[in-house]
Amino acid sequence: MQDLPTDIAFLLDHGVRRPILETAAAAARESGVDASDVLLARGLVSQDRFYRALAAAVEAPFLADVTLGPQTLFPDAIVARRAVLAHGGTSTPMLVTTPDGRETTALLERGKAPAGYAITTPPILRRAVFGLHAAEIARRAAHTLPDKAPHFSYRDGPHAWQIYGPFVFATALLLGTALVSGTLAVAGMVACLIFVVMAALRGATCLEDVPTSPLRWTPRMPDVALPVYTILVPLLNEAEVVAPLVEALAALDYPLEKLDIKLLVEAHDVSTAAAIEALALPAAFETIVVPRGEPLTKPRALNAALPLARGAFTVVYDAEDRPDPDQLRLAVAAFDREGPDLACLQARLVIHNSQDALIAALFAIEYAALFDVVNPGLLRLGLPIPLGGTSNHFRTSALAAIGGWDAWNVTEDADIGLRLGALGLRIGDLPSATREEAPTRLPVWLRQRARWMKGFLQTLLVHTRAPRRTLAVLGPARTIAVWLLVGGTVLSALLFPLSLAIGLGMVLAAAAALVGAAPEAALLDDLVTHASIATLAPPLPFPVAVLAATTFAVGMAATLVVAEIALRRRKRRDLRPMLALLPVYLVLVSLGAWRGVWDLALRPYHWHKTTHGLAPPERLLPRLRRHAGALRARLGGGRVRGRAPAE
Template sequence: MAAALPDGAHRRLSRGQLIGLAVLLTLLLLLATFQTRATLEGFHLLFFVGFMGHSAVKLVAAFTPRRPIAAASLPDEALPGYTIIVPLYREASVAAELVANLTRLDYPRDRLQVLIALEANDHETQAAFAAPDLPAGFQVLVAPPGSPQTKPRACNVALERAHGDLVVIYDAEDAPHPGQLREAAARFAQADANLACLQAPLRIEPDPRFLPDQFALEYAVLFEVFLPALARWGLPFPLGGTSNHFRAEALRAVGGWDPYNVTEDADIGFRLAAEGYRLDVISQPTLETSPATLRVWTPQRARWIKGHLQTLAVHARGPVVRTPRGAVAFVLTLALPLASSHLHGPLFAWLLLQWAGSTVDLLPAVPAMDWMLVFFGWTCIALAGAQAQRRAGHRQRPLPLLGAIFYWPLQSVAAAKALWQFVVAPFHWDKTPHTPRSANRSLPRLLARTGRALP
């Protein structure tokens, strides 16, 4: 059993949160039983204001200039020790490709430690890393048997062996830009000790199919527009699950990762902020692949939403929400996105039913404010998406922007699964399978094309 943080995701809801949830459910039941027009209109207006505000924030973020983030490169002798942690489970098929991607990193080998963290029951991946001669500095660690069997638990095992001043996390499918470590090291050297983490942008490799295309657009909006804007505004934010670069000292000061949180990246961003640390972003990207089918996408997205539910519950009772900046970030990055994930599908279905019913005089017409909400929300995301495509170095394409409105309702399918798992299987980790990239895809060329930073 992994050591739990004093107030982490192992404690799903506090007594006060359980009481508050019970009161809310009772009120909703009473509303459903004794509904009045004024009450329904009040909820309708609250819903409208919340979603309009969420969309408006994305619009403001799209027009917020990125802070200049260049830093003078450090000579080799001034570079700090760097530890790369790569937690893997059932990833034997991509072992060779992962090693090749990490050996492309431009960093002195005598200052680089690469820890491959594996699970005790994953004999296939252990064999894959035992077969080839690993490059100098690579080390395979096997986490002792225990629960929960999660990525953050494996990261904590590796953190105990890490001797670098800086630590970065990569995933099995990651192809980081060769200059990413040098950029992060230079930024840390230039900043004060309160800068605890730098998030590199994650960019999805081109794939013209609908789901990967929408996934790439979603990532672009998050990593090229929203997170840089939050950093510019001085707000904390949930980190991405990979390519986050930490000061090892700050990471240990907050107790490492929460082994019970299935989005440990989101959680640790707020825990660092609660201890007075800052987060920021860098420009050199990491390329990733997208889930190509709903069968792969749905459990991955459900795990993310469940982890955000865990993070919302933990930090709603923590110190972050007691500060104005923390409360604003908490609402913008956790509360509103979670509400959107759960309500997009029902809203979309309701609008379609209202529209269809009104055409045959069975139902009243859809209120104008709801159509305004849909079109305003889509317009904001489309403008943010166009800006994100430009910053990521992607070709400007309107079709993904038009398709986003059909992608949003899929979130509610995953959100329903996430809510169920939050109750019955809160620490279960839905594994996302990865396959090797096809031989005709040139990673060096893709990295060169997408690795430039745009304003």
Template sequence: MEALAWPRADATAVRMLGLPAEIAFLADHGVPPAELREAARLAERISVSPSRQVIASGLVTEEQFYRALAAELDLRFQPRAPSLQPGGDIAAILREGVAATHMRPGNPLRFAVAPPPGSALRRFLAAKPFGRSDIVMLTPSALATELRRSNAAVLAHRAAWTDEAGLRRFSARTGSNWLQKCLAGLLVGVLSWFGTLSPLATLTALGLALGPLFFGVVILRFAALAEKPVADLWQDHRWQIDDSRLPVYTVAVPIFGEEAVLDQLIKALAALDYPAAKLDIRILVEEIDWNLRRTLAARTLPPFMNVVIVPRGAPQTKPRALNVALAEARGELFTIFDAEDVPDPRQLRLAAARFLRSDAELVCLQAHLVIDNPGDSWISGCFALEYAGLFDVLNPGLLACGLPIMLGGTSNHFRGIR
């Protein structure tokens, strides 16, 4: 249980503060009015809701905020959610923060509420649900956790089968069609036949056929090497975007069995140079990864980081976990980090600036990746060399030539997801 440690302010003084309604009640529950005024001022400057700012800044914890809100409205508060009715539009429920509970004889409880900071909270306050016995107040984190639990089977299926709704023709799930299978079989048959009759001539013909392809790849790499280095956008163009223009950024971090680098990961994410109130960091953990779940439970995370338990299902893959995060993402921009990543603290700012300065045709960015342990072993040295060739030479050259670039599996930035 978390309670506010400050002494309560005088009720008359609270009414005269002129604070936004969504945080004014905190002054009557012990938060210093001067701190609330500063939070409201900063929220206005960076264009976020005051309620989100007071939580993201750590002025109060999420539980303290909603416990005080429940006390202000004379509602019951629970740190853990009651059993919820499954079904419904989960994303919409999370946006409004109202879910139906299981009805029980003799129990008047009908709704669990956890209006997220911002417009949903303001609408909830405007409804004036004072003293209602059929409502229990939760934190948004507790509501989201119980929604995932009560809808686990549906969420697991949707995350693994997002290509069902008219997208199957773009998916590899369907496999090859009959024409592709026939052509592949015919090619194998012809090569086998000629390889048996005249192996030397067949190998020579294959070499002549494939030679131009490999030669073209070599020429492409030499052309990329000849291109000028990509400009440092921070130093050459001063791409500094004011905090008020920065959009909300969702950062998805799928991890599995990564206890060894967990502290490094949390430190790297906490060091991101981005307004905390505009960060939506989701650490995605598989339901069956009990060791990692216990390790995370023992850590105190910043208020802008949330642990999302991915419902048990198959295939147990990174893309499936990312689909779970994508369904709940708050951000206008979305990026992916791996557990071992240590992103440049400015990476989100630079990506946001690039998107803001580009037209709608730009939907994806790839950050420059560097391997930081080339001296550990021969394999790690080869790995570092491969990444240096790709991200220092080939990708910049392809970009300069107006050709598609190759994406890595991490530090991809997307927009247009909302």
């Protein structure tokens, strides 16, 4: 029988059965870590039991409650796993520690802990440090980036010219329209040109043949060669989904002892904290209670945990995420293959509840277009992209070097994607799926969309503060692409109802002209007359209306083509009938964009929280079948095929 490693063998004297320790020792040899890491990470022995036993074995006091001295630093004390205690007398221990495997071995070989030495558990030490430095941690999480690089943060809001510029432009346009003939026509043609370029850019992404899964077979890396991987999961009012979230993370094909999973909970969110506590999670899972502070945003929570990330790589998941089990292994292989200039990988986000509601089905089409066609295509073209809100895999060193996330931007993912590009760092595509839950209720979806659009506007304002700097870093082509991707997305959403009205007006006018016009020459005159009336010709000249309608048609065609290609790649042909409803969906997107503009003006840092884990409304297809049956019954005088009318 093989001897047990020193850092766990002492547990035999404290009631832990030998088979459990042998299991930990075998797994430790495969993973290349200390046996105690396996034992604790997998929950084979609880942290409280392990450290109490260790304290007894080395004759050191075990502290269930810790009061730290003022010289304790964050994050140094947590990273070093030791801190100086507040002095309470000559017999009080001076130092508290949570020994790792090597330190445990050294203590046990010494036989007795040094004088003034106490032991506690990592969660107790972490809570004590956070309690001592709550205000500092909150300040650092919110202000580190804007203090070091204010030009990359939205904390100080837009510059004066960015506030008054749109009003000056609108006033000049109105005066020009009234005083100078053709002003509106020129403005309309410029707007149409922008939208045509956007449509062309989206169309170009279709030319890149991008798979939804890796084309090449990746050799399975042995566990001993895998690095530690940090997983950050911000949670707010997510008590209902904590258990399935933990189950999904535990199912990842990655050694649990090499996972550094941090569940981030806001200080006031007692229900989510209680749900986590009830699960009695192993040491691979840490609960980070984010101190109270402003702004109350997801990026602030991420920044609070970033200094504690132990992994070479860090990924962000949302509460409802269900990543492919091999996603972390694929990411490690991609980072190793691509080289150190690759700072981030964006996995594919896929909606898994598209059958729950019509809005979820349309959302699934939008996500398929964005993550299976547009974003991978843009990356193949060498352009930076606004990242998705989850499944962003980073080199931890690169993430720390750029100052983490902007706590003042409510679409922190879009911002950090463009910031990486502006700093010369590369983003790559990771063809691995993370399944997400789409909102199934329109008000929830609308609040989420308003936040996204507000964040896009914040990102645009940040990256247009200093156009010369942006041009110097990205170059003209990439700068224009970034402004089009972010600003053009919001502008097209805001103007979509007008474009739709113009397009429909031109179609109706053309139909009226064709029906009532005489042949040949009279047809053109009649078409102009009807179209001029339909498009309100005095404010919008007829040639501009024609150009706008054509631009709208081109844009819709590009949208539909991208969506069709995306559904084919994702093998979701069941969603193809929903493509006919995309214009209606885009009207809703416009409503969200206008609400986002309103929110930006009145409450720029407010975070519209998307609630997850809600029971969906009755599934879409059964509901449609029921309505169709009721309609047939009504049209048939109360009879449904095969059934007599009720008495």
